[in-house]
Amino acid sequence: MNKLTTSFSAPFPLFRPIGDEPAEILLELDGKPLAARATDTVASLLLRHIAPETYRHSAVAGEPRAPLCLMGVCFECLIEIDGQKNQQGCLVRVRDGMRVRRQIREGGCDEQA
Amino acid sequence: MSRPDLLIIGGGAAGLSAAATARALGLSVELIDERAGLGGNYYAGAGDINGSTVGLVAGYRRGAELIGSASGSRLRSGVSAWRIEPDGTTRFIDASGAVSSIAPKRLLIATGAMERPVLIGGATLPGVMYAGAAQLMLKTARSVPAGRSVLVGSGPLLLLLAKQLISFGAAPSALVETTPASGNPATLRDLLSALNAPSLIREGIGLYAALRKSGVAWHRAATEVSILGRQRAERVAFTDGRGERRIIDADLVLLHDGVVPNDHVTRQLGCDEEWNKGQSCFNPLIDQWGETSRPGIFAAGDCTGIWGAQAAELSGRIAVLAIAEQLGVIDTGERDRRAEQPLRQRARQKAFRPFLESRFPPSLSRAGMAVADTVICRCENVTAGEIRTAVAEGATEPNQVKAFTRCGMGFCQGRSCSMALAEIIDAETGRGVAAIGRQEIRAPLKPIPLGSIASAPAGPEALS
Amino acid sequence: MIYGKSTGVDIAVIGGGLVGAAIAYGLLEKGQSVAMFDEGEAAFRASRGNFGLVCAGAKGDKLEDYAPWALQGVEVWADFAERLTAATAIDLELEQNGGMVFCPEEQDLAARTATMERLRRRSGLDFDVLRPAEIARYMPGVSDNFAGGIFCSIDGAANPLKLLRALHAAVSRTPGASRQDARVSRIEPGSGGGYRIVTARGTTDCQKVVLAAGLGNLAMAECLGVKLPIVPMRGQILVTERHDPVLTVPSEQVRQNRNGTFLLGGSWEDVGYDTSTTFEVTRDIAALAVRYFPFLKSVRLVRSWSALRILAPDNAPIYDEIAPGAYLVTCHSGVSLAALHSGKVAGWIAEGILPEEAAPFHLGRFAAATPEPEVAHG
Numbered sequence: 001m002n003k004l005t006t007s008f009s010a011p012f013p014l015f016r017p018i019g020d021e022p023a024e025i026l027l028e029l030d031g032k033p034l035a036a037r038a039t040d041t042v043a044s045l046l047l048r049h050i051a052p053e054t055y056r057h058s059a060v061a062g063e064p065r066a067p068l069c070l071m072g073v074c075f076e077c078l079i080e081i082d083g084q085k086n087q088q089g090c091l092v093r094v095r096d097g098m099r100v101r102r103q104i105r106e107g108g109c110d111e112q113a
Numbered sequence: 114m115s116r117p118d119l120l121i122i123g124g125g126a127a128g129l130s131a132a133a134t135a136r137a138l139g140l141s142v143e144l145i146d147e148r149a150g151l152g153g154n155y156y157a158g159a160g161d162i163n164g165s166t167v168g169l170v171a172g173y174r175r176g177a178e179l180i181g182s183a184s185g186s187r188l189r190s191g192v193s194a195w196r197i198e199p200d201g202t203t204r205f206i207d208a209s210g211a212v213s214s215i216a217p218k219r220l221l222i223a224t225g226a227m228e229r230p231v232l233i234g235g236a237t238l239p240g241v242m243y244a245g246a247a248q249l250m251l252k253t254a255r256s257v258p259a260g261r262s263v264l265v266g267s268g269p270l271l272l273l274l275a276k277q278l279i280s281f282g283a284a285p286s287a288l289v290e291t292t293p294a295s296g297n298p299a300t301l302r303d304l305l306s307a308l309n310a311p312s313l314i315r316e317g318i319g320l321y322a323a324l325r326k327s328g329v330a331w332h333r334a335a336t337e338v339s340i341l342g343r344q345r346a347e348r349v350a351f352t353d354g355r356g357e358r359r360i361i362d363a364d365l366v367l368l369h370d371g372v373v374p375n376d377h378v379t380r381q382l383g384c385d386e387e388w389n390k391g392q393s394c395f396n397p398l399i400d401q402w403g404e405t406s407r408p409g410i411f412a413a414g415d416c417t418g419i420w421g422a423q424a425a426e427l428s429g430r431i432a433v434l435a436i437a438e439q440l441g442v443i444d445t446g447e448r449d450r451r452a453e454q455p456l457r458q459r460a461r462q463k464a465f466r467p468f469l470e471s472r473f474p475p476s477l478s479r480a481g482m483a484v485a486d487t488v489i490c491r492c493e494n495v496t497a498g499e500i501r502t503a504v505a506e507g508a509t510e511p512n513q514v515k516a517f518t519r520c521g522m523g524f525c526q527g528r529s530c531s532m533a534l535a536e537i538i539d540a541e542t543g544r545g546v547a548a549i550g551r552q553e554i555r556a557p558l559k560p561i562p563l564g565s566i567a568s569a570p571a572g573p574e575a576l577s
Numbered sequence: 578m579i580y581g582k583s584t585g586v587d588i589a590v591i592g593g594g595l596v597g598a599a600i601a602y603g604l605l606e607k608g609q610s611v612a613m614f615d616e617g618e619a620a621f622r623a624s625r626g627n628f629g630l631v632c633a634g635a636k637g638d639k640l641e642d643y644a645p646w647a648l649q650g651v652e653v654w655a656d657f658a659e660r661l662t663a664a665t666a667i668d669l670e671l672e673q674n675g676g677m678v679f680c681p682e683e684q685d686l687a688a689r690t691a692t693m694e695r696l697r698r699r700s701g702l703d704f705d706v707l708r709p710a711e712i713a714r715y716m717p718g719v720s721d722n723f724a725g726g727i728f729c730s731i732d733g734a735a736n737p738l739k740l741l742r743a744l745h746a747a748v749s750r751t752p753g754a755s756r757q758d759a760r761v762s763r764i765e766p767g768s769g770g771g772y773r774i775v776t777a778r779g780t781t782d783c784q785k786v787v788l789a790a791g792l793g794n795l796a797m798a799e800c801l802g803v804k805l806p807i808v809p810m811r812g813q814i815l816v817t818e819r820h821d822p823v824l825t826v827p828s829e830q831v832r833q834n835r836n837g838t839f840l841l842g843g844s845w846e847d848v849g850y851d852t853s854t855t856f857e858v859t860r861d862i863a864a865l866a867v868r869y870f871p872f873l874k875s876v877r878l879v880r881s882w883s884a885l886r887i888l889a890p891d892n893a894p895i896y897d898e899i900a901p902g903a904y905l906v907t908c909h910s911g912v913s914l915a916a917l918h919s920g921k922v923a924g925w926i927a928e929g930i931l932p933e934e935a936a937p938f939h940l941g942r943f944a945a946a947t948p949e950p951e952v953a954h955g
Contacts, residue, residue: 012345014240014365015250016259018281037254039161041149044254052239053344059819059837060523061494064344066239068491070246071154072147073227073375075492075524084210086524086560086818086877092208093149093191196856204856506746507580507593507756510618516625517742524818524879555880556854560818563841564874567864571857 014066015047027098036094043067043077043089046100055079057105079103117141117187118440119433120203120217122194122378125153126422127414128223129176131429132183138437142186143215145205147193147559150253152176153225154245155422158253160190173252179426195557197382199407204569206561212569219409219436222379223429226372226415229394230529231266231478235340236368237488240347244274244369257283260364263349265338267292268473271369272320279327287330287349287361291370291476294334294354307468309461332359338477340366370477374416377528380554382407388547391470392419394532395551401456402435403428411436424462427455480533481540489537490530492523497537504541511535511552521552524560581755586610588926589774589783591761591797594624595737595911596918597789598744602661602751603923604787610753612781614774616760616793621809621852623791624911626884627737628814628842629834630827632676632913633702634729638692639891642937644700646894647910650917651731657916658735664750667743669735670835675715676732677707677828679723679869686724693727704729715826718872726828734827736834737912744915757781761790764800764903771902785902787926791887792850794907801900806943807907809885811846813858815866818877824870831866831873839876841866845886854881889943896922896938898931905940 023035029046036045046055052066056078067077070090077089080101089100119135121128124146135142146153151160156176180188189207196204201220206212228243235241244264250256257278262285264271275288307314324331334354341348341360350360379386379397385406386395396418403411413432414425431452438448480489485498495518503517511534514520520534521527527534531551538549590601593615601613633651637644651673658671680686686706693704705711705728709721715728748754759776764786767773771784788797798805819837827833830843843865844858859881867873886909889895894908904926908914925931931939 012364013259014242015254015256016283017254017256018283019255021255039150039158040254044250044256047250048254048256048259051345055239058494060492063237064239065237065491066345067242068246069228069243070249071227071375073525073528075528078524084562084875088559091147091149091191091193196859198856503742506742506749507615507758508742508745509758512618512622512625516738517745522880526880555882556859557878557881560877560879562875562877563815563817563863563867566860566878567867567874569856569860571860 012051013048014052015044017048025094025096027094027096027100029100030102038094040094041090042079042081042092042094042100043070045094046089054102054104056103059103062105115143115215116217117143117215118218119143119221119436120145120201120215121221121223122146122203123153123223123225123414123416124148124151124188124190125223125225125414125425126155126179127225127425127429128153128221129156129179129183129429130426131221131223131413131433132186132188133179134430134433135437136183136185138433138442140433140437140440140442143217144183144186144188145192145194146190148190151180151188151190154249157249161253193559193561194378195559195561197378197558199382199410201410206559206565210562210565212561212565218440219411221403221429221432221436222410222412222416223414223425224375224378224416225425226419227375227528229370229373229475229478230532231368231370232480232483232487232489232530232533233339233477234484234487235342235346237491238340238342238346240342240345240364241340241366241368244271244367245372247367248274248277251277251281257281258285258365261286261362262365262367263287263289263361263363264367264369265289265291265335265349266369266477268369268371269317269320269469270372272324274367274369275329276320276323279323279329284327284329285367286363287332288324289332289335289338289349289351291335291338292333292473293476303467303471306464309464313465368477370475371473372415372419373532374418376416377526377554377558379405379412379416380551381556381558382410384410384412389418391467393475394419401431403432404435409439420459420463420466424459427459427462430455431459478532479536481536483533483537489533490518490520490523492525492529493519495520495530500534500537501541504538509538509542509544511538511550514538515552526554527552580749581612585782586612586755587783588612588785588787589614589772589781590787590789591774592789592791592793593745593756594620594622594789594791595627595741595744595915596791596906596908597787598741598748599911599915599918600787600789600906600923600926601754602744602747603919604927605748605751605754607923607927608753609927611748612755612757612774612783613748614761614776615756615758616790617758619760621792621850621885623884623887624737624741626812626814626882627912628812628829628840629734629737629832629912630676630732630829631671631673631735632729632732633700634676634693634704634727634732635678635829636910636913637696637700637893640893640937641696641699643891643893644696644702646917646938647913648700648702648731650914653916653920654735657919661743661747665743665746667739667746669739669743671733671735672825673731673733674825675728675730676734677712677716677826678727679828679830680725680727681723683724686726689727702729703731717823718870720869720871722868732827734832735912740912740915761797764797785904785926785929788899788903788905788907791907792885794905798899798905801903803899803940805895805905805907805940807887807889807895808847809850810888811844811848811851811883811885812842813844813846813854813862813881813883815841815859815862815878815881817841817873818879820876830862831870838879839866839873850885852883852885854883894938895940896925896931896935897940899940902929
């Protein structure tokens with residue numbers, strides 16, 4: 001699990017921010033602090049900060065999956081929020097003090113990405 | 114107990130305009146939406162409007178206006194309806210995990226559209242998203258693709274997204290259109306019909322011109338598309354219009370094959386539906402006011418068929434006029450007088466659609482011939498090959514295939530796979546997707562913790 | 578026609594659910610040619626709503642002869658599963674680590690214990706009466722917020738959908754099988770003896786016919802002039818998201834599937850042919866599950882459904898020859914009895930002789946009893 005945290009600064013998130021909106025919300029991702037914009041959902045924040053292949057592992061087959069539709073339909077953005085697993089990250093707005101944890105299988109995440 | 118005149122599920126163009134109309138008529142209204150903010154897809158992010166972002170995306174201001182005019186209603190986002198009774202009683206769960214309910218006199222379902230699911234090889238890889246998702250990142254999170262993005266598929270939204278990304282300094286590295294070169298030429302009748310909406314035609318012509326000028330690599334009439342990569346999407350492979358096999362690099366692949374009704378709520382309610390041949394999708398059967406086969410339950414906007422945001426706004430207004438008449442707030446003559454103009458305007462908006470439908474038929478999403486290892490059910494990892502085996506063993510109905518393979522048994526309850534499943538059964542049996550239909554939708558519409566249900570109050574009550 | 582040719586067969590099996598498919602497969606194994614008729618999506622499909630218990634412990638309280646029969650069914654299940662898996666490569670996920678019957682209050686535990694003792698004298702079925710602390714040894718995470726339970730070590734569970742699928746696969750692959758997806762509209766006497774099965778799509782001539790259509794048997798038996806005392810009894814079932822494996826012992830209220838999801842059930846509702854689910858029962862099932870297993874509070878409900886049990890007045894199966902060469906097989910325990918249906922019962926039908934063992938389950942047992950129960954027609 002700890003291994004993962006190194007990927008926060010991985011060079012390949014899918015999105016980058018535009019505009020000058022400040023990142024004023026402070027939450028925790030896998031135990032490490034992360035700043036978010038007030039307009040972010042958990043999914044949009046992570047799409048700018050982590051490599052997509054480290055978003056989650058499928059509970060069925062174990063392979064990496066990441067957000068697909070961002071409109072609440074596909075359930076590919078499942079993530080643990082404040083202790084509750086399998087929440088749709090695209091529907092949940094970030095909050096100060098929120099604890100987000102990725103659902104990654106032990107030893108299952110390819111760190112090189 | 115909360116017993117408003119009207120409960121609206123969905124805070125997009127149709128839901129917001131319905132709320133505004135209902136408030137103006139003096140109805141008590143509640144509106145719930147599962148997303149983090151109001152506005153739906155078209156007006157996404159409009160609820161977060163601030164000085165620096167006004168005008169960021171076309172239509173923004175109209176969205177903010179709609180939210181403003183609906184604000185006399187009780188508007189709540191981040192609230193998911195999970196169970197709806199035939200009498201309209203709606204149970205929902207809020208962000209705190211509390212379950213409560215509303216028993217409205219009338220229910221209006223305005224759950225909008227969703228991307229037509231695309232199930233091609235490699236589509237489950239991280240780094241593959243829908244074009245609509247990239248648009249939502251732009252509108253709600255002010256974010257654009259960071260690396261090489263490749264837009265793949267067909268439809269006006271794909272072209273619009275390309276133009277938007279270019280104007281925000283994030284030009285895609287390629288546009289791979291799967292629209293057939295001459296497959297379904299628009300009929301003269303469709304073209305003439307489209308002339309009813311000249312502004313939409315102008316918009317379209319402008320879009321093509323802007324893209325041509327941009328110099329983005331533009332591949333037309335692509336077929337045999339798949340996405341390659343190990344842990345994430347790395348390349349897009351396709352056969353171009355000249356028959357040449359091509360492989361191009363990509364960090365982010367954005368798929369689009371049009372949109373379809375997001376009709377889970379009407380399906381859970383068991384509303385009658387019909388196969389819409391022109392739009393290649395099912396939609397609930399409604400009358401001109403939007404009333405479904407369940408009396409007192411209305412639907413408006415793209416969840417009833419894809420007619421666009423302007424038509425959705427009009428449909429929201431029209432539905433509320435009928436609701437107000439049923440509740441005795443206005444009489445029939447008044448309803449008809451007030452509905453005359455929006456009905457006419459809506460007819461003009463709808464007139465443009467047959468042209469788009471014949472110009473951009475589904476291409477990327479056609480799953481009947483999917484190769485055996487293509488994942489059809491994303492949630493449960495069921496492949497086209499497994500489905501064909503089950504069909505060969507005698508499971509020729511969607512629910513039986515679901516029972517035998519788990520296709521559609523996961524979190525999304527078939528939102529992604531149901532049409533592909535019907536197409537595969539059709540390819541094997543020749544019965545036609547309209548007759549085959551889709552898997553049943555059962556409560557809950559969204560997964561909810563057992564503890565929340567166990568501690569739910571028995572009857573309808575007010576939102577806290 | 579889904580596959581095969583059915584112009585003239587030895588035996589027509591009406592019903593493609595767990596009962597019909599098990600019997601069809603058994604008949605095919607015995608060298609009979611079989612036409613299996615499946616009504617399609619219009620059917621009530623009790624088999625798809627099944628909870629999957631392989632269970633003797635709760636059976637026979639109203640007909641003691643059912644207790645040894647159910648026990649026999651559970652005893653031969655593992656062999657049956659092995660054969661079916663060998664034929665189809667489908668794992669039925671059978672586990673026989675014992676089964677639990679929860680008793681919320683002291684009086685429930687006392688009454689249940691008395692019943693089990695009575696049945697043990699008839700069948701020899703072994704059981705233990707356990708308190709919550711002892712139950713926790715078998716079912717980690719269980720609360721102490723109830724009186725106790727009855728544990729039967731021979732019981733267990735299988736995946737009912739895998740069983741149904743395996744039976745269909747086995748039938749489709751066995752020579753002599755044919756399958757039609759059509760509602761049977763009539764059973765008529767055949768011109769040269771036997772029967773003629775009439776559907777909207779055509780007719781099939783057969784020597785014998787097996788009525789295994791669940792609640793559809795009411796209409797089928799009526800074709801032969803027989804009224805059946807069976808009624809629907811609704812059960813609602815909830816299924817959750819996947820969870821780490823915790824429970825290897827099932828109960829009627831909670832069990833965990835091989836894939837990690839939990840099935841929650843246990844409602845008995847006399848509501849006719851209404852197959853909808855209700856909020857109230859959903860809530861009650863969730864509340865009871867959370868009462869027994871508090872850790873389930875944070876586990877998410879993903880789907881719910883209801884199915885109609887097919888109940889005779891004594892909750893036991895009916896096996897009978899209701900007209901020459903026309904066999905009735907109806908029960909509520911399509912999973913627990915699957916091995917017997919595919920084995921012994923198919924053998925009786927193939928040979929055309931119902932032995933002494935079948936006598937307690939004849940339809941005639943209800944005639945002597947109290948006034949004829951009201952029978953609803955679907």
